[in-house]
Amino acid sequence: MINPVLLSVCVMLALSLIRINVVVALTLSALIGGLSAGMSMSDTISAFEGGLGGGATIALSYAMLGAFAVAISKSGITDLLAQTVIKKIHGRHPDHLTNMIKYSLLTLILLMAVSSQNIIPVHIAFIPILIPPLLTVFAKLRLDRRMIACVLTFGLVTPYMVLPIGFGGIFLNDILLKNLHENGLDVTASQVPTAMILPALGMVIGLLIAVFISYRKPRIYKHKEVVIKQAESRQFNIRHIGVALVAIIATLATQLLTGSMIIGALVGFVVFTVGGVIAWKETHDVFTKGVHMMAMIGFIMIAAAGFAAVMKASGGVETLVEMLSANIDHNKPLAALLMLVVGLLVTMGIGSSFSTIPIIATIYVPLAIAFGFSPMATIALVGTAAALGDAGSPASDSTLGPTSGLNADENHDHIWDTVVPTFIHYNLPLIVFGWLAAMTL
Secondary structure (H helix, E strand, C coil): CCCHHHHHHHHHHHHHHCCCCHHHHHHHHHHHHHHHCCCCHHHHHHHHHHHHHHHHHHHHHHHHHHHHHHHHHHHCHHHHHHHHHHHHHCCCCCCHHHHHHHHHHHHHHHHHHHHCCCCCCCHHHHHHHHHHHHHHHHHHHCCCHHHHHHHHHHHHHHHHHHCCCCHHHHHHHHHHHHHHHHCCCCCCCCHHHHHCHHHHHHHHHHHHHHHHHHCCCCCCCCCHHHHHHHHHHCCCCHHHHHHHHHHHHHHHHHHHHHCCHHHHHHHHHHHHHHCCCCCHHHHHHHHHHHHHHHHHHHHHHHHHHHHHHHHHHHCHHHHHHHHHHHCCCCCHHHHHHHHHHHHHHHHHHHCCHHHHHHHHHHHHHHHHHHCCCCHHHHHHHHHHHHHHHHHCCCCCHHHHHHHHHHCCCCCCCHHHHHHHHHHHHHHHHHHHHHHHHHHHC
Protein backbone atom coordinates (compact mmCIF):
# COMPACT_ATOMS: atom_id res chain seq x y z
CA MET A 1 0.00 0.00 0.00
CA ILE A 2 1.08 3.61 -0.58
CA ASN A 3 2.29 5.34 2.55
CA PRO A 4 -0.46 7.70 3.85
CA VAL A 5 1.91 10.65 4.38
CA LEU A 6 3.37 10.29 0.89
CA LEU A 7 -0.09 9.93 -0.66
CA SER A 8 -1.67 12.84 1.21
CA VAL A 9 1.21 15.25 0.53
CA CYS A 10 1.22 14.35 -3.19
CA VAL A 11 -2.57 14.85 -3.37
CA MET A 12 -2.29 18.19 -1.55
CA LEU A 13 0.44 19.44 -3.88
CA ALA A 14 -1.36 18.22 -7.00
CA LEU A 15 -4.61 19.94 -5.99
CA SER A 16 -2.74 23.15 -5.16
CA LEU A 17 -0.90 23.16 -8.49
CA ILE A 18 -4.21 22.98 -10.40
CA ARG A 19 -5.32 26.04 -8.40
CA ILE A 20 -7.67 24.30 -5.96
CA ASN A 21 -7.95 26.42 -2.80
CA VAL A 22 -5.20 25.42 -0.34
CA VAL A 23 -7.67 24.98 2.54
CA VAL A 24 -9.76 22.59 0.42
CA ALA A 25 -6.60 20.80 -0.75
CA LEU A 26 -5.36 20.32 2.83
CA THR A 27 -8.72 19.06 4.06
CA LEU A 28 -9.25 16.59 1.20
CA SER A 29 -5.68 15.28 1.36
CA ALA A 30 -5.96 14.81 5.15
CA LEU A 31 -9.11 12.72 4.67
CA ILE A 32 -7.46 10.67 1.93
CA GLY A 33 -4.34 10.14 4.05
CA GLY A 34 -6.33 9.03 7.09
CA LEU A 35 -8.50 6.61 5.13
CA SER A 36 -5.50 5.15 3.28
CA ALA A 37 -3.85 4.48 6.68
CA GLY A 38 -6.80 2.28 7.67
CA MET A 39 -8.47 4.85 9.90
CA SER A 40 -12.25 5.05 9.78
CA MET A 41 -13.93 8.17 8.41
CA SER A 42 -15.09 9.17 11.91
CA ASP A 43 -11.60 8.68 13.38
CA THR A 44 -10.04 10.69 10.56
CA ILE A 45 -12.51 13.54 10.99
CA SER A 46 -12.04 13.48 14.78
CA ALA A 47 -8.27 13.69 14.40
CA PHE A 48 -8.59 16.51 11.87
CA GLU A 49 -11.02 18.50 13.99
CA GLY A 50 -8.98 17.82 17.12
CA GLY A 51 -5.94 19.39 15.53
CA LEU A 52 -7.69 22.54 14.31
CA GLY A 53 -7.27 24.27 17.66
CA GLY A 54 -3.51 24.20 17.19
CA GLY A 55 -3.81 26.84 14.47
CA ALA A 56 -6.31 29.08 16.27
CA THR A 57 -3.77 31.29 18.06
CA ILE A 58 -1.76 32.04 14.93
CA ALA A 59 -4.98 32.66 12.96
CA LEU A 60 -6.18 35.26 15.48
CA SER A 61 -2.70 36.79 15.50
CA TYR A 62 -2.81 37.29 11.74
CA ALA A 63 -6.34 38.73 11.93
CA MET A 64 -5.18 41.33 14.45
CA LEU A 65 -2.07 42.07 12.39
CA GLY A 66 -4.29 42.55 9.35
CA ALA A 67 -6.34 45.18 11.17
CA PHE A 68 -3.12 46.85 12.32
CA ALA A 69 -1.81 46.86 8.73
CA VAL A 70 -4.99 48.53 7.45
CA ALA A 71 -4.67 51.19 10.17
CA ILE A 72 -1.07 51.88 9.10
CA SER A 73 -2.11 52.17 5.47
CA LYS A 74 -4.74 54.77 6.45
CA SER A 75 -2.05 56.88 8.10
CA GLY A 76 -0.20 57.14 4.76
CA ILE A 77 3.27 56.39 6.12
CA THR A 78 4.00 53.51 3.74
CA ASP A 79 2.51 55.40 0.78
CA LEU A 80 4.87 58.28 1.63
CA LEU A 81 7.80 55.88 1.38
CA ALA A 82 6.51 54.56 -1.96
CA GLN A 83 5.91 58.07 -3.30
CA THR A 84 9.44 59.13 -2.36
CA VAL A 85 10.94 56.25 -4.35
CA ILE A 86 8.55 56.83 -7.27
CA LYS A 87 9.63 60.48 -7.55
CA LYS A 88 13.28 59.43 -7.66
CA ILE A 89 12.70 57.14 -10.63
CA HIS A 90 10.03 59.23 -12.38
CA GLY A 91 10.69 59.53 -16.11
CA ARG A 92 13.76 57.34 -15.99
CA HIS A 93 14.35 54.15 -17.92
CA PRO A 94 16.04 51.03 -16.53
CA ASP A 95 19.56 52.52 -16.63
CA HIS A 96 22.37 52.42 -14.08
CA LEU A 97 20.57 54.70 -11.59
CA THR A 98 17.36 52.66 -11.76
CA ASN A 99 19.31 49.44 -11.21
CA MET A 100 20.97 51.03 -8.20
CA ILE A 101 17.54 51.90 -6.78
CA LYS A 102 16.31 48.41 -7.63
CA TYR A 103 19.04 46.61 -5.71
CA SER A 104 18.91 49.10 -2.86
CA LEU A 105 15.19 48.39 -2.53
CA LEU A 106 15.77 44.63 -2.61
CA THR A 107 18.45 44.98 0.06
CA LEU A 108 16.09 47.03 2.24
CA ILE A 109 13.34 44.41 1.92
CA LEU A 110 15.82 41.62 2.70
CA LEU A 111 17.11 43.42 5.79
CA MET A 112 13.57 44.00 7.05
CA ALA A 113 12.72 40.32 6.52
CA VAL A 114 15.86 39.21 8.36
CA SER A 115 15.28 41.63 11.24
CA SER A 116 11.67 40.42 11.54
CA GLN A 117 13.05 37.06 12.68
CA ASN A 118 15.81 38.12 15.05
CA ILE A 119 16.21 41.83 15.85
CA ILE A 120 12.52 42.79 16.01
CA PRO A 121 10.70 39.43 16.00
CA VAL A 122 7.39 40.30 14.34
CA HIS A 123 7.66 37.52 11.72
CA ILE A 124 5.43 38.22 8.68
CA ALA A 125 3.54 41.13 10.28
CA PHE A 126 5.58 43.71 8.37
CA ILE A 127 4.74 42.31 4.93
CA PRO A 128 1.09 43.42 4.53
CA ILE A 129 2.16 46.79 5.97
CA LEU A 130 5.19 47.51 3.78
CA ILE A 131 4.76 45.60 0.51
CA PRO A 132 1.34 46.74 -0.90
CA PRO A 133 2.32 50.43 -1.16
CA LEU A 134 5.61 49.40 -2.78
CA LEU A 135 3.81 47.49 -5.56
CA THR A 136 3.70 50.78 -7.46
CA VAL A 137 7.49 51.03 -7.17
CA PHE A 138 7.94 47.41 -8.27
CA ALA A 139 5.75 48.15 -11.29
CA LYS A 140 7.69 51.27 -12.17
CA LEU A 141 10.96 49.32 -11.95
CA ARG A 142 9.36 46.38 -13.79
CA LEU A 143 10.50 43.98 -11.07
CA ASP A 144 9.43 40.36 -11.28
CA ARG A 145 7.41 39.73 -8.11
CA ARG A 146 8.61 36.13 -8.02
CA MET A 147 12.03 37.59 -7.20
CA ILE A 148 10.52 39.67 -4.37
CA ALA A 149 8.82 36.51 -3.04
CA CYS A 150 12.17 34.71 -3.01
CA VAL A 151 13.84 37.62 -1.20
CA LEU A 152 11.11 37.71 1.45
CA THR A 153 11.07 33.94 2.00
CA PHE A 154 14.86 33.87 2.30
CA GLY A 155 14.69 36.52 5.02
CA LEU A 156 11.91 34.65 6.83
CA VAL A 157 13.64 31.24 6.86
CA THR A 158 17.43 31.53 6.75
CA PRO A 159 17.98 33.64 9.93
CA TYR A 160 16.30 31.14 12.25
CA MET A 161 18.51 28.38 10.80
CA VAL A 162 21.77 29.94 11.99
CA LEU A 163 21.18 32.90 14.35
CA PRO A 164 20.20 31.79 17.89
CA ILE A 165 18.23 34.94 18.78
CA GLY A 166 14.56 35.77 18.30
CA PHE A 167 12.80 33.06 16.32
CA GLY A 168 16.24 31.52 15.76
CA GLY A 169 16.58 31.03 19.50
CA ILE A 170 13.24 29.24 19.55
CA PHE A 171 14.11 27.02 16.57
CA LEU A 172 17.72 26.19 17.43
CA ASN A 173 17.63 26.02 21.23
CA ASP A 174 14.06 25.60 22.46
CA ILE A 175 12.98 23.09 19.81
CA LEU A 176 15.88 21.53 17.87
CA LEU A 177 18.42 21.23 20.72
CA LYS A 178 15.75 20.17 23.20
CA ASN A 179 14.42 17.38 20.97
CA LEU A 180 17.93 16.17 20.15
CA HIS A 181 18.66 15.86 23.87
CA GLU A 182 15.36 14.12 24.54
CA ASN A 183 16.24 11.50 21.94
CA GLY A 184 19.68 10.72 23.32
CA LEU A 185 22.03 12.94 21.29
CA ASP A 186 24.68 14.63 23.45
CA VAL A 187 25.37 18.00 21.78
CA THR A 188 25.91 21.55 23.03
CA ALA A 189 24.03 24.73 22.13
CA SER A 190 27.04 26.12 20.25
CA GLN A 191 27.17 23.09 17.94
CA VAL A 192 23.63 23.53 16.62
CA PRO A 193 24.01 26.80 14.62
CA THR A 194 27.48 25.71 13.47
CA ALA A 195 26.03 22.52 11.97
CA MET A 196 23.37 24.54 10.15
CA ILE A 197 25.79 26.93 8.41
CA LEU A 198 26.34 24.72 5.35
CA PRO A 199 22.59 24.11 4.74
CA ALA A 200 22.02 27.87 5.12
CA LEU A 201 24.65 28.42 2.43
CA GLY A 202 22.33 26.54 0.08
CA MET A 203 19.67 29.16 0.81
CA VAL A 204 22.15 31.94 -0.03
CA ILE A 205 22.99 30.34 -3.38
CA GLY A 206 19.29 29.91 -4.16
CA LEU A 207 18.69 33.60 -3.43
CA LEU A 208 21.54 34.69 -5.71
CA ILE A 209 20.23 32.51 -8.54
CA ALA A 210 16.70 33.91 -8.13
CA VAL A 211 17.82 37.57 -8.10
CA PHE A 212 20.58 37.57 -10.69
CA ILE A 213 19.52 34.76 -13.07
CA SER A 214 15.99 33.38 -12.86
CA TYR A 215 13.97 36.58 -12.37
CA ARG A 216 16.43 39.23 -13.53
CA LYS A 217 14.45 40.14 -16.66
CA PRO A 218 11.81 42.90 -16.44
CA ARG A 219 8.19 41.85 -16.04
CA ILE A 220 5.18 44.08 -16.69
CA TYR A 221 2.02 43.81 -14.57
CA LYS A 222 -1.39 45.11 -15.63
CA HIS A 223 -3.02 48.25 -14.17
CA LYS A 224 0.31 49.54 -12.91
CA GLU A 225 -0.09 53.08 -14.29
CA VAL A 226 -3.44 53.58 -12.52
CA VAL A 227 -1.97 52.47 -9.21
CA ILE A 228 1.08 54.68 -9.65
CA LYS A 229 -1.02 57.77 -10.36
CA GLN A 230 -3.12 57.08 -7.27
CA ALA A 231 -0.01 56.84 -5.11
CA GLU A 232 1.53 59.96 -6.62
CA SER A 233 -1.61 62.05 -6.02
CA ARG A 234 -2.13 61.15 -2.36
CA GLN A 235 -1.92 63.94 0.22
CA PHE A 236 -0.34 63.22 3.60
CA ASN A 237 -1.21 64.31 7.13
CA ILE A 238 1.98 64.82 9.16
CA ARG A 239 0.18 64.22 12.46
CA HIS A 240 -1.18 60.88 11.20
CA ILE A 241 2.31 59.82 10.17
CA GLY A 242 3.57 60.72 13.63
CA VAL A 243 0.80 58.65 15.23
CA ALA A 244 1.75 55.76 12.94
CA LEU A 245 5.36 55.86 14.14
CA VAL A 246 4.21 55.85 17.77
CA ALA A 247 1.81 52.95 17.05
CA ILE A 248 4.54 50.89 15.37
CA ILE A 249 6.94 51.43 18.29
CA ALA A 250 4.19 50.62 20.80
CA THR A 251 3.28 47.45 18.92
CA LEU A 252 6.87 46.20 18.72
CA ALA A 253 7.58 47.04 22.38
CA THR A 254 4.40 45.32 23.56
CA GLN A 255 5.11 42.21 21.52
CA LEU A 256 8.66 42.00 22.88
CA LEU A 257 7.42 42.43 26.46
CA THR A 258 4.45 40.06 26.27
CA GLY A 259 5.60 37.65 23.56
CA SER A 260 2.16 37.97 21.96
CA MET A 261 1.48 39.21 18.44
CA ILE A 262 -2.21 39.49 19.36
CA ILE A 263 -1.67 41.90 22.25
CA GLY A 264 0.97 43.86 20.32
CA ALA A 265 -1.31 44.42 17.34
CA LEU A 266 -4.20 45.31 19.65
CA VAL A 267 -2.12 48.01 21.38
CA GLY A 268 -1.10 49.46 18.01
CA PHE A 269 -4.71 49.50 16.84
CA VAL A 270 -5.77 51.35 20.00
CA VAL A 271 -3.01 53.96 19.47
CA PHE A 272 -4.29 54.60 15.95
CA THR A 273 -7.83 55.03 17.28
CA VAL A 274 -6.91 57.31 20.18
CA GLY A 275 -4.58 59.28 17.89
CA GLY A 276 -7.42 60.08 15.51
CA VAL A 277 -6.12 58.20 12.46
CA ILE A 278 -9.16 55.94 12.74
CA ALA A 279 -12.47 57.44 13.86
CA TRP A 280 -14.24 55.48 16.61
CA LYS A 281 -17.14 54.77 14.27
CA GLU A 282 -14.73 53.38 11.63
CA THR A 283 -13.06 50.79 13.88
CA HIS A 284 -15.49 48.04 12.90
CA ASP A 285 -14.97 48.59 9.16
CA VAL A 286 -11.18 48.82 9.50
CA PHE A 287 -10.98 45.66 11.59
CA THR A 288 -13.27 43.80 9.17
CA LYS A 289 -11.11 44.86 6.23
CA GLY A 290 -7.97 43.72 8.05
CA VAL A 291 -9.47 40.35 8.93
CA HIS A 292 -10.52 39.91 5.31
CA MET A 293 -6.98 40.68 4.14
CA MET A 294 -5.36 38.08 6.42
CA ALA A 295 -8.22 35.59 6.79
CA MET A 296 -6.92 33.19 4.13
CA ILE A 297 -3.58 32.82 5.89
CA GLY A 298 -5.39 32.08 9.16
CA PHE A 299 -7.67 29.46 7.64
CA ILE A 300 -4.76 27.77 5.88
CA MET A 301 -2.78 27.59 9.13
CA ILE A 302 -5.81 26.13 10.93
CA ALA A 303 -6.32 23.54 8.18
CA ALA A 304 -2.58 22.72 8.24
CA ALA A 305 -2.82 22.01 11.98
CA GLY A 306 -5.67 19.58 11.30
CA PHE A 307 -3.68 17.96 8.49
CA ALA A 308 -0.70 17.49 10.83
CA ALA A 309 -2.92 15.88 13.47
CA VAL A 310 -4.20 13.31 10.96
CA MET A 311 -0.65 12.55 9.79
CA LYS A 312 0.44 11.94 13.39
CA ALA A 313 -2.58 9.74 14.11
CA SER A 314 -2.01 7.70 10.95
CA GLY A 315 1.51 6.66 11.99
CA GLY A 316 2.57 7.27 8.41
CA VAL A 317 5.81 9.07 9.25
CA GLU A 318 7.13 6.17 11.30
CA THR A 319 6.20 3.56 8.71
CA LEU A 320 7.68 5.63 5.91
CA VAL A 321 11.03 5.89 7.71
CA GLU A 322 10.97 2.19 8.63
CA MET A 323 10.25 1.26 5.02
CA LEU A 324 13.16 3.37 3.78
CA SER A 325 15.64 2.19 6.43
CA ALA A 326 14.82 -1.43 5.70
CA ASN A 327 15.92 -0.98 2.07
CA ILE A 328 19.01 1.21 2.51
CA ASP A 329 21.37 -1.57 3.69
CA HIS A 330 23.79 0.70 5.64
CA ASN A 331 24.41 3.01 2.66
CA LYS A 332 25.15 6.31 4.43
CA PRO A 333 24.95 8.62 1.38
CA LEU A 334 21.61 7.12 0.36
CA ALA A 335 20.36 7.21 3.96
CA ALA A 336 21.15 10.93 4.26
CA LEU A 337 19.40 11.71 0.98
CA LEU A 338 16.27 9.73 1.83
CA MET A 339 16.04 11.24 5.31
CA LEU A 340 16.08 14.71 3.76
CA VAL A 341 13.46 13.77 1.17
CA VAL A 342 11.17 12.34 3.85
CA GLY A 343 11.65 15.53 5.88
CA LEU A 344 10.66 17.53 2.81
CA LEU A 345 7.48 15.51 2.35
CA VAL A 346 6.48 15.76 6.01
CA THR A 347 7.14 19.49 6.30
CA MET A 348 5.48 20.28 2.95
CA GLY A 349 2.26 18.91 4.39
CA ILE A 350 2.50 20.35 7.89
CA GLY A 351 3.83 23.70 6.66
CA SER A 352 6.00 24.50 9.68
CA SER A 353 9.55 23.47 10.45
CA PHE A 354 8.94 24.34 14.12
CA SER A 355 6.09 21.80 14.30
CA THR A 356 7.96 19.16 12.30
CA ILE A 357 11.05 18.76 14.53
CA PRO A 358 9.29 16.92 17.40
CA ILE A 359 7.90 14.43 14.87
CA ILE A 360 11.08 13.63 12.93
CA ALA A 361 13.66 13.98 15.71
CA THR A 362 12.13 11.02 17.52
CA ILE A 363 12.75 8.85 14.46
CA TYR A 364 15.81 10.46 12.86
CA VAL A 365 18.17 10.62 15.86
CA PRO A 366 18.21 6.84 16.56
CA LEU A 367 18.31 6.17 12.81
CA ALA A 368 21.27 8.55 12.28
CA ILE A 369 23.15 7.01 15.20
CA ALA A 370 22.53 3.52 13.80
CA PHE A 371 23.99 4.57 10.43
CA GLY A 372 27.06 6.05 12.12
CA PHE A 373 26.45 9.75 11.50
CA SER A 374 28.37 12.12 13.78
CA PRO A 375 26.48 14.36 16.24
CA MET A 376 27.09 17.42 14.00
CA ALA A 377 25.86 15.52 10.93
CA THR A 378 22.77 14.41 12.86
CA ILE A 379 22.02 18.03 13.80
CA ALA A 380 22.32 19.05 10.14
CA LEU A 381 20.06 16.18 9.02
CA VAL A 382 17.28 16.91 11.51
CA GLY A 383 17.51 20.70 11.19
CA THR A 384 17.60 20.68 7.38
CA ALA A 385 14.85 18.07 7.08
CA ALA A 386 12.62 20.28 9.23
CA ALA A 387 13.46 23.54 7.42
CA LEU A 388 13.01 22.06 3.94
CA GLY A 389 9.26 22.39 3.55
CA ASP A 390 9.06 25.79 5.21
CA ALA A 391 10.50 27.46 2.12
CA GLY A 392 8.19 25.81 -0.39
CA SER A 393 4.98 24.59 1.24
CA PRO A 394 1.61 26.04 0.22
CA ALA A 395 0.65 25.96 3.92
CA SER A 396 3.78 27.69 5.28
CA ASP A 397 3.58 31.23 6.62
CA SER A 398 6.99 31.77 4.99
CA THR A 399 5.20 31.56 1.61
CA LEU A 400 1.77 32.80 2.69
CA GLY A 401 3.27 35.99 4.13
CA PRO A 402 4.93 37.14 0.87
CA THR A 403 1.77 36.34 -1.09
CA SER A 404 -0.37 38.41 1.30
CA GLY A 405 1.62 41.50 0.35
CA LEU A 406 2.44 40.83 -3.29
CA ASN A 407 -1.12 39.86 -4.20
CA ALA A 408 -2.71 43.05 -2.81
CA ASP A 409 -3.72 44.02 -6.36
CA GLU A 410 -4.53 40.41 -7.36
CA ASN A 411 -1.60 40.12 -9.78
CA HIS A 412 0.36 37.46 -7.88
CA ASP A 413 -0.62 33.79 -7.64
CA HIS A 414 0.25 32.03 -4.38
CA ILE A 415 1.18 28.66 -5.91
CA TRP A 416 2.86 29.58 -9.18
CA ASP A 417 4.41 32.92 -8.18
CA THR A 418 5.48 32.16 -4.59
CA VAL A 419 5.43 28.43 -3.77
CA VAL A 420 6.94 27.05 -6.98
CA PRO A 421 9.76 29.67 -7.21
CA THR A 422 10.72 29.25 -3.54
CA PHE A 423 10.55 25.46 -3.81
CA ILE A 424 12.91 25.44 -6.80
CA HIS A 425 15.38 27.99 -5.45
CA TYR A 426 15.49 26.91 -1.80
CA ASN A 427 14.32 23.34 -1.29
CA LEU A 428 16.53 21.86 -3.99
CA PRO A 429 19.73 23.63 -2.78
CA LEU A 430 18.81 22.75 0.81
CA ILE A 431 18.71 19.05 -0.09
CA VAL A 432 22.11 19.30 -1.80
CA PHE A 433 23.82 21.29 0.97
CA GLY A 434 22.07 19.40 3.76
CA TRP A 435 23.39 16.18 2.23
CA LEU A 436 26.89 17.66 1.97
CA ALA A 437 26.71 18.69 5.63
CA ALA A 438 25.63 15.19 6.65
CA MET A 439 28.51 13.62 4.71
CA THR A 440 31.27 16.03 5.73
CA LEU A 441 30.58 17.06 9.34
